Amino acid sequence: MRKVTVYDVAELAGVSIATVSFAFTRPDKVKAETLRNVMAAADQLGYVPSASARGLARGRTGAIGIYSYDYLLDPDHDKPATDTRTPAPDGRLFPLYADEVQRGVQIECRRRGYALMLGGNRASDHLPHVIEVAGRVDGLIAFAGALTDGARRQVTARIPVVELGGLERDDARTVLVDNESGMFDLARHLVEQHGHQRFAYVGELGTEEFKARRRGFERALGAGGITVPDVVPAHAGDDASTLRAVAEILALPQLPDAIVCDTDQSALAAIVALRTAGLRVPDDVAVTGFDGILAGRLATPVLTTVLQPMEQVGRVAVEILAGAIDGRDDAGPALPLTCSLFVGSSCGTH
Amino acid sequence: MRKVTVYDVAELAGVSIATVSFAFTRPDKVKAETLRNVMAAADQLGYVPSASARGLARGRTGAIGIYSYDYLLDPDHDKPATDTRTPAPDGRLFPLYADEVQRGVQIECRRRGYALMLGGNRASDHLPHVIEVAGRVDGLIAFAGALTDGARRQVTARIPVVELGGLERDDARTVLVDNESGMFDLARHLVEQHGHQRFAYVGELGTEEFKARRRGFERALGAGGITVPDVVPAHAGDDASTLRAVAEILALPQLPDAIVCDTDQSALAAIVALRTAGLRVPDDVAVTGFDGILAGRLATPVLTTVLQPMEQVGRVAVEILAGAIDGRDDAGPALPLTCSLFVGSSCGTH
DNA sequence: TTGAAAGCGGTACCAT
DNA sequence: ATGGTACCGCTTTCAA
Numbered sequence: 154m155r156k157v158t159v160y161d162v163a164e165l166a167g168v169s170i171a172t173v174s175f176a177f178t179r180p181d182k183v184k185a186e187t188l189r190n191v192m193a194a195a196d197q198l199g200y201v202p203s204a205s206a207r208g209l210a211r212g213r214t215g216a217i218g219i220y221s222y223d224y225l226l227d228p229d230h231d232k233p234a235t236d237t238r239t240p241a242p243d244g245r246l247f248p249l250y251a252d253e254v255q256r257g258v259q260i261e262c263r264r265r266g267y268a269l270m271l272g273g274n275r276a277s278d279h280l281p282h283v284i285e286v287a288g289r290v291d292g293l294i295a296f297a298g299a300l301t302d303g304a305r306r307q308v309t310a311r312i313p314v315v316e317l318g319g320l321e322r323d324d325a326r327t328v329l330v331d332n333e334s335g336m337f338d339l340a341r342h343l344v345e346q347h348g349h350q351r352f353a354y355v356g357e358l359g360t361e362e363f364k365a366r367r368r369g370f371e372r373a374l375g376a377g378g379i380t381v382p383d384v385v386p387a388h389a390g391d392d393a394s395t396l397r398a399v400a401e402i403l404a405l406p407q408l409p410d411a412i413v414c415d416t417d418q419s420a421l422a423a424i425v426a427l428r429t430a431g432l433r434v435p436d437d438v439a440v441t442g443f444d445g446i447l448a449g450r451l452a453t454p455v456l457t458t459v460l461q462p463m464e465q466v467g468r469v470a471v472e473i474l475a476g477a478i479d480g481r482d483d484a485g486p487a488l489p490l491t492c493s494l495f496v497g498s499s500c501g502t503h
Numbered sequence: 504m505r506k507v508t509v510y511d512v513a514e515l516a517g518v519s520i521a522t523v524s525f526a527f528t529r530p531d532k533v534k535a536e537t538l539r540n541v542m543a544a545a546d547q548l549g550y551v552p553s554a555s556a557r558g559l560a561r562g563r564t565g566a567i568g569i570y571s572y573d574y575l576l577d578p579d580h581d582k583p584a585t586d587t588r589t590p591a592p593d594g595r596l597f598p599l600y601a602d603e604v605q606r607g608v609q610i611e612c613r614r615r616g617y618a619l620m621l622g623g624n625r626a627s628d629h630l631p632h633v634i635e636v637a638g639r640v641d642g643l644i645a646f647a648g649a650l651t652d653g654a655r656r657q658v659t660a661r662i663p664v665v666e667l668g669g670l671e672r673d674d675a676r677t678v679l680v681d682n683e684s685g686m687f688d689l690a691r692h693l694v695e696q697h698g699h700q701r702f703a704y705v706g707e708l709g710t711e712e713f714k715a716r717r718r719g720f721e722r723a724l725g726a727g728g729i730t731v732p733d734v735v736p737a738h739a740g741d742d743a744s745t746l747r748a749v750a751e752i753l754a755l756p757q758l759p760d761a762i763v764c765d766t767d768q769s770a771l772a773a774i775v776a777l778r779t780a781g782l783r784v785p786d787d788v789a790v791t792g793f794d795g796i797l798a799g800r801l802a803t804p805v806l807t808t809v810l811q812p813m814e815q816v817g818r819v820a821v822e823i824l825a826g827a828i829d830g831r832d833d834a835g836p837a838l839p840l841t842c843s844l845f846v847g848s849s850c851g852t853h
Numbered sequence: 854t855t856g857a858a859a860g861c862g863g864t865a866c867c868a869t
Numbered sequence: 870a871t872g873g874t875a876c877c878g879c880t881t882t883c884a885a
Binding site: 160205212 | 877878879880881
């Protein structure tokens with residue numbers, strides 16, 4: 154099954170390869186009859202144009218890449234598929250932030266005619282892997298923190314990069330979400346609507362986004378004249394750390410009214426931990442999250458949280474990237490996208 | 504920002520482009536010092552190899568494509584991202600079958616160093632779109648029913664294709680799942696463990712997989728000497744059709760003991776419909792699904808269902824495809840992957 | 854409207 | 870161990 158090329162099509166249609174190319178890319182520039190002949194030949198032969206050749210000639214691939222963490226690569230998956238004996242014991246249960254964003258990216262790529270590339274290369278190193286992806290696409294979307302400074306610099310020198318969240322950079326565009334206001338609104342809700350007074354805060358300050366959440370929290374409590382508790386450290390994605398955080402809180406002389414977690418994932422883990430300890434949520438203690446992942450909505454009690462416009466984040470990223478690729482160096486920094494408060498029942502009945 | 508090429512690197516390193524190429528692809532074939540020079544030059548320049556050029560020269564792209572339905576393209580998404588005012592009212596709530604499979608595909612691609620391509624081209628027509636994808640990859644994975652016969656034929660003429668489910672083809676390899684046994688076990692469970700006698704069956708017979716489920720159902724009931732009910736038609740993905748199906752069942756002279764749905768999605772919709780009608784599940788009527796999607800496990804009552812090895816399906820697909828790409832025309836038809844019964848509480852307490 | 858031909862950025866064979 | 874050099878398949882001036 155030798156590959157069918159423009160040459161084959163051209164020969165069968167009795168025209169030059171240039172004409173075949175034209176027929177596909179600018180059908181209006183070709184005589185109707187010629188067009189018909191070419192098309193007939195093409196599909197008689199089952200012609201499938203090579204994206205590599207096209208990309209090389211055009212100087213662009215027509216694809217966009219997305220670079221996220223390697224959370225997919227848990228040790229369990231480091232073996233051949235056929236070794237998988239157990240039926241999906243689901244370590245990672247729900248569509249998390251990254252998945253929802255990716256969904257938005259997919260949708261918008263599709264809408265704009267871009268193909269979407271999802272990594273590749275088994276290289277364990279970061280840089281070679283990023284470069285591999287970068288070599289395949291016209292623009293790259295990266296989650297905050299997924300790119301080292303070195304990688305970002307090198308990639309940016311070749312193609313536009315859009316980062317999701319994190320700090321604003323000068324070499325990459327950024328899709329910002331107003332984490333601070335989101336958390337502010339949530340905390341205010343807890344204070345004003347539920348009258349909670351004593352708080353615990355579970356989370357981290359590792360990235361700009363988490364810092365912003367924390368700021369919103371502090372601001373809201375400050376506004377209510379309430380004492381701001383320290384951060385009890387926990388990493389999203391590491392439920393064990395949340396369990397430790399909860400244990401730490403339970404060891405306090407007095408149980409807080411509410412435990413504010415900086416991600417839904419740790420909030421859900423916290424609820425489990427509290428329940429295990431014999432406490433009721435929200436009766437004994439309220440719990441809140443941040444993100445708005447599906448599991449929170451399906452949980453009992455329904456998790457009160459801050460809804461991030463995840464799909465929109467992905468779509469806007471593609472929009473910006475497409476602009477940059479086309480040389481439209483779109484306006485200044487886009488306004489941050491807005492979060493919305495999602496009131497469930499985990500914050501207290503009232 | 505002109506693109507940095509092998510020529511630039513070669514010049515800076517004081518070697519030929521052939522050597523640069525070697526340095527990257529077979530580092531061991533190059534003198535240590537030369538290698539060092541080349542690498543230094545490469546990263547000083549921020550060299551990012553072009554996948555297009557490489558793909559063209561090598562005759563393979565190093566990418567695998569996945570072709571699924573266009574479920575992403577709901578009308579809502581046919582507008583620019585910035586028009587999105589409402590915060591994700593989540594039309595499609597949970598990771599469905601296709602998402603879980605895609606996850607498996609991603610994992611295995613990653614493991615094997617393949618990049619994953621997700622469509623592209625805004626073409627509304629099926630064929631041009633498939634061809635676009637096919638032109639970018641070394642092999643294509645397609646969900647059952649996603650490819651028309653014509654498309655499959657044309658693509659297969661150029662690259663290997665693996666279909667997920669459906670019929671066995673001679674031009675494409677297929678990853679089979681033993682739907683029949685899965686449903687058989689489920690139905691037998693309902694009969695033997697719960698003593699259910701009167702059944703309703705909600706679903707369709709559109710594809711081979713659905714037919715297999717139905718066969719399993721019929722076989723189990725037959726074995727139990729139980730009357731096999733007709734199929735009450737409902738399409739997965741169209742909850743309204745499930746609601747109509749439930750209405751139809753409720754209109755029967757006598758309520759069945761159990762409603763067997765051929766997908767989780769319709770089972771969940773059915774439960775909602777029944778509850779709306781004032782019935783309790785499973786006390787008044789048992790309900791079961793098929794697939795093992797997350798939402799079923801999070802639902803109340805927990806949905807009894809047949810767990811498909813979804814992630815494994817994706818991984819096996821890549822495994823087969825990789826073999827075909829490398830010319831290893833792996834053995835005969837792989838055995839179907841096995842489903843497992845997942846007993847929740849929607850099938851009755853006992 | 855169509856054709857000839859020069860790239861696009863690598864790869865890999867053949868020499869040296 | 871390196872360099873020279875034909876391609877790989879398509880796009881895109883420039884002429885005819």
